[in-house]
Amino acid sequence: MDLRNRRERHHCWTVPPRQVIESRQQEGSDLIKPRRLPNPVLASPQHKTLHQELLFCHRRGLLPRKGPELQCVLENKRREQHKRRELALFPPSDLEVKLRRRQQRLQVYELEQKKRSESLLNVPEFIRVRGTLKHIQSCFS
Incomplete structure (x- = not known):
């Protein structure tokens, strides 16, 4: 029994009763509760429209670019070189x-x-x- 009483007491001390929590909330209601400041980038209309467009493209499966920009540039250069080589093989009309x-x-x-x-x-x-x-x-x- 002695252990049981100790556990109950310990439990009482760690978790405050409901009445104590409610009284603390009522006391704190006079204070202004802090809020997070809005992020100006996320709040801008340009960011919102861009985000909506990206979501729309993602739903339709029209993602803007896959892969990093450098890789896209290198692929474009390879394509141009390949076209030049093909044109060089045939005489001009x-x-x-x-x-x-x-x-x-x-x-x-x-x-x-x-x-x-x-x-x-x-x-x-x-x-x-x-x-x-x-x-x-x-x-x-």
């Missing part, structure tokens, strides 16, 4: 040759236009105005 020639001519023409515009900027203003006046007079005569 007549259309491709003509398009390249035309592109080269256009680049040369653009470079000449740049040089002309730069040279006109270096010329004094009165010479530029005189040249335009001569052009205008010759058109009317």
